[in-house]
Amino acid sequence: MDNITHSLVGALTAEMAVAFLKIKKPEWVVSRRTRVVFLLSALLGSNICDLDFIISLLLKPTRLQYLLHHRGHTHTLITAPFQAGLIFLGFWCFGKFKKIYWDKVEITGIVLLSFLGVVLHLLFDSLNQYGVHPFWPFYNGWFYADMLFIVEPWVWVTLLPLLFFSSGNRFFRAFIFSIFIAGLALIWFSGFIPWGLAAVITTWSGFIFILFMYFGNHTRIAICISALFLICLVFGLESRWLKNEIKTRFEKEEVGVEVKDVILSPFPSNPLCWHLVTVETLPTRLNYKLRRGIVALFSNLYTPEQCLHLISAKEVVTKTNSNVVWTTEMKLSRQELQKLYKKSCYVAAQLKFVRAPFWYQKDGKLYFADLR
Structure with missing residues (x-):
């Protein structure tokens, strides 16, 4: 974060x-x-x-x-x-x-x-x-909840009022309020959030400010903890449901394909639109496929094309169904990846962190990256 x-x-x-x-x-x-x-x-x-x-x-x-x-x-x-x-x-x-x-x-x-x-x-x-x-060093595995974007304005506008009201220093209050306004500006002008949703978040932040005027600090703290838990719960349940739904559906659609990883990241403050990367092994098990795209939680309310338009004007490569569009797709050799792992200490080191590895040659140089 x-x-x-x-x-x-x-x-x-x-x-x-x-x-x-x-x-x-x-x-x-x-x-x-x-x-x-x-x-x-x-x-x-x-x-x-x-x-x-x-x-x-x-x-x-x-x-x-x-x-x-x-x-x-x-x-x-x-x-x-x-x-x-x-x-x-x-x-x-x-x-x-x-x-x-x-x-x-x-x-x-x-x-x-x-x-x-x-x-x-x-x-x-x-x-x-x-x-x-x-x-x-006891266990070197990584833990990914895939439920919040790195910058989450929902958290900003929920917790900043607590600091504002708990401080008696006017300069500190002015500083806190400036961050609060910056958070609202990010919501309205980042381009990631539809105006309707931006209006909902702004209304929520105003409601929190007004509410805190009438309650003591203990109640404010309880409200902040509850709201923070609710934010994580909503995004967490959505992420879990999308992961299960995508894995189940993709494995049914393509016989022999196994979805090894479903990587999700919501748009900032936007639970309707999610970045998606899948890692899939193909039937022969000699190759694997990486795909990157956008998934819409409720496509009848906000389509994946509308989500994509919020961040990019890229042409959609393929469309799986009504709630997923793909912008990138590539097939790679598992054997080649194993060779690179054994041959290059740089690749071996990077694979400790990478979730969706791909590589390419350019001007005689090897470029190794992560599709995330």
Whole structure:
């Protein structure tokens, strides 16, 4: 997921921690400093995993090195305590420098929220088509939920109002509101979302803002958690249904074909339109087929051609039925792939991450890529 989404989820956990303290000790007033410490700990924990991105840029990597390092070691559970420890060390050094004494509650908050931030980062990164391998080195398999786009404005407009109302700093509020407006602008002008759906999301965001004016922070937190769960539930159920439907139908339509993988990614904030990539083995088992296209959830409401028009004016290559259109199709040799795997360490390394591998020769060079 994008770092704004990670930060918003982290901020939600910080607000939950403050709410927990107030419930546990109603007479205790949570100081502004403690709130800030909790928020910073959660924000740092929610984003520290992506330090691999910054480090890889500083090392000026090749595209393959960047691919292998991003979502690499920092995106594993075994390194989570070390990353949380690094954040705690930063607070400790800052406290020593500024002669600040962190009390027991603040120290506990720093440690727990930093660690929880890392874990939630891994969880939310697993929700898209690129996934994570959190159990390395014990298990190097990748987990892909294929249910959310990397940038999800639904999450932005749902969680940003919580930060807006929980803060008493007008400059911070102005900053939060500017991100909120940017999220709405992305919804209206990105081109991925039909205007009717954009109007629904805008109405929802306005409703959340108005609703939060009349409720306390505990109720706001409960609403945000429920809404976030509902967003994931809707997209998750759609993804699961589409995967099963596509696999079953394609294997029935072509005798001997086995669908090995169905890769899905919804359009941003648009549950009606999905990017689709399939990996299929052919009857001879000597070759496999890759196809990329667009699938419409309810084709009678919004056709796949209309979905395709939102992102591209490409000519449709083939049309399977009323709810799928294909823009790319290729057949490749499994034996050739095995040869490349044994011959090239670069291909072998890339296959740890790639889900839909293809390659081609150009100017005497081998280009190996992922159809995603």
